[in-house]
Amino acid sequence: DADVTQTPRNRITKTGKRIMLECSQTKGHDRMYWYRQDPGLGLRLIYYSFDVKDINKGEISDGYSVSRQAQAKFSLSLESAIPNQTALYFCATSAPVYNEQFFGPGTRLTVL
Amino acid sequence: DAKTTQPTSMDCAEGRAANLPCNHSTISGNEYVYWYRQIHSQGPQYIIHGLKNNETNEMASLIITEDRKSSTLILPHATLRDTAVYYCIVGGTSYGKLTFGQGTILTVHP
Numbered sequence: 107d108a109d110v111t112q113t114p115r116n117r118i119t120k121t122g123k124r125i126m127l128e129c130s131q132t133k134g135h136d137r138m139y140w141y142r143q144d145p146g147l148g149l150r151l152i153y154y155s156f157d158v159k160d161i162n163k164g165e166i167s168d169g170y171s172v173s174r175q176a177q178a179k180f181s182l183s184l185e186s187a188i189p190n191q192t193a194l195y196f197c198a199t200s201a202p203v204y205n206e207q208f209f210g211p212g213t214r215l216t217v218l
Numbered sequence: 219d220a221k222t223t224q225p226t227s228m229d230c231a232e233g234r235a236a237n238l239p240c241n242h243s244t245i246s247g248n249e250y251v252y253w254y255r256q257i258h259s260q261g262p263q264y265i266i267h268g269l270k271n272n273e274t275n276e277m278a279s280l281i282i283t284e285d286r287k288s289s290t291l292i293l294p295h296a297t298l299r300d301t302a303v304y305y306c307i308v309g310g311t312s313y314g315k316l317t318f319g320q321g322t323i324l325t326v327h328p
Binding site for chain 1: 250252254259260261262263264267305309310315316317318319320321
């Protein structure tokens with residue numbers, strides 16, 4: 107079984123809809139991250155969390171919110187989706203000492 | 219976090235060693251060098267990291283210069299499945315956030 111899972115893997119939605127992307131991990135890591143990737147661009151950090159009570163904005167947090175429901179679960183929400191949020195979204199966890207990050211398979215989101 | 223510079227693309231013949239360079243001249247003393255790769259829209263995969271000593275694992279070797287201003291990732295026997303975008307990232311362990319740049323597109327050809 108994969109250590110970091112994301113649901114859904116693909117999602118098509120309409121402008122203005124609320125959508126939630128979910129991430130679960132079995133690695134036992136405290137740190138979790140949400141990244142976004144656009145075609146031809148590197149990954150950009152949206153939000154990150156160092157433990158259940160800790161939430162931090164990344165470089166592109168506008169239009170997004172997150173919830174850390176438990177150590178193993180970190181959800182990303184788009185309250186009112188817009189077309190320029192069409193992208194590939196990755197969740198990641200990181201190991202406690204050297205910060206190696208382990209990524210999920212990604213969610214491909216299309217906002218029409 | 220220190221900025222890194224990598225070539226946009228590189229080619230390598232299957233079975234040969236792939237040597238991917240990275241410059242990080244502004245690296246600070248407590249920052250590590252990390253390498254990741256991403257195979258066609260899959261989630262990025264951690265490869266290796268190091269501080270100042272050379273490192274080797276089952277995937278690759280990492281050579282860091284003595285002044286720590288540059289490093290080279292070595293895939294000793296490249297296969298077609300190693301075709302991917304390779305990211306060199308510099309960062310501290312305590313902060314957690316890693317900044318991904320454009321990376322190097324490595325193409326392994328038969």
